[in-house]
Amino acid sequence: QGDTSLPAPGPWTIDPAHSTVGAVAQHLGISSVRGRFTDFAGVVEIAPDRLEKSRVEAVIRAASIDTGNRMRDDHLRSGDFLDVEAYPEVVYRSTGLTPAGSDRWTVHGELSMHGQTRSVDLDVAYLGTGPDAWGGTRAAFRATAQLRRDDFAMNYNQAVAAGIAAIGTTLKVELDIQAVQGDTLPA
Template sequence: MDSTGAGAGTAGVRAQVRTRDGWAVQHAVLTVTDMTGTQVLRATADEDGALRTTQPLPAGPYTVIVTAVGYAPAASSAIVTASGRMDVGTVVLARQGGAELPPPGPWTIDPMHSTVAAVAQHLGISSVRGRFAEFSGRIDIAEDLAQSRVEAVIAAASIDTGNGMRDGHLRNEDFLDIEAYPHITYRSTGLSPAGPDRWTVHGELSLRGVSRPVDLDLSYLGTGPDPWGGTRAAFRATTELHREDFKMNYNQVVAAGIAAIGTTLKVELDVQAVQGDALPMG
């Protein structure tokens, strides 16, 4: 944290609190103490991470501490001149527990510790949850995060809803048509920020011979070591698909016009990716 005293302008403290990837840290708290450890000022950042006070400070040296829930505190010394103003500048807070952005380079999706699931409405009163047991993928984190890429391939025949008869129907030509289209693929085309630790992944989903643009709402959950000597990053992503967009128009109508299976599918992805081009043994 770089702190300097300004010789002119409005008295008080000026600061901007950000994460390492540039997002505002809302409601961060800045505390100023003198050399005896006595608190002389306490202020809270606004929704944009900006902090401004008008109270002039006596000239002299101070300690500045910035804290926020979920972040490691940052501290530095500062000098206030006769102007009574302290320009703290941009304070960068690191997330608690090391949940910084994953390092650039290739990351391999680990299917043993990841889940690809879909939820459909059944009879308008309950949900049917299924998952795909076989899939693979790769994430390439770029130095410029917006240039990062992801691609994944799912074995359509690996659908599992816990009911063999239903799974057989989902595999036939009414739904996934696995004989003609054995793979489901997703390839990203771009990435845009949506908030702290959140992004929108823009991409194209190919399902049942039809390719459509599909956006994923992505949350980054953190990075850490694994028991096999590797480094893992965790993500969660969701989206909604409409069956008719992929020519899955089958629907049985039961009593009172209620459709047996809803037309909208909610897709939920819980992904662990291992740093590097290959998965570790174990």
């Protein structure tokens, strides 16, 4: 268990090898399909004077979607969904921070995906800071958000029976993030 006082001011670089960017969609109204993006980078900048001025920026390679099913992944990369050839990156940039408890924050930001930009709030829990095996310091965060596919012009659906859509209209985003203190990752 690490130290849960807030991370030191300055840049913290997201470590993709020890982080997960995932999403959960409802399938047929009864089960969930989980996916994750495997190629992403980002930085958390902790403001020295007022924590509310801290910022987060992340870039995800849309083609790195992985649900464990190649046919489904190819469909998600197609023009029906992410359209990765036209829109290769998913970008999140924070616009502000609001405290939501001693170790919880709401990060307000803009998510650009599939040619659309929308305001998206992340509910963030700060899990603490501790030393790592490479002589550095790491901070851990968990974050969730709800997205509506329609907000990002991903309207594809398929009715499989009266009133039952194949894919739910909302997507739950789940982030487990480790960030290394400093503006680079250990070699």
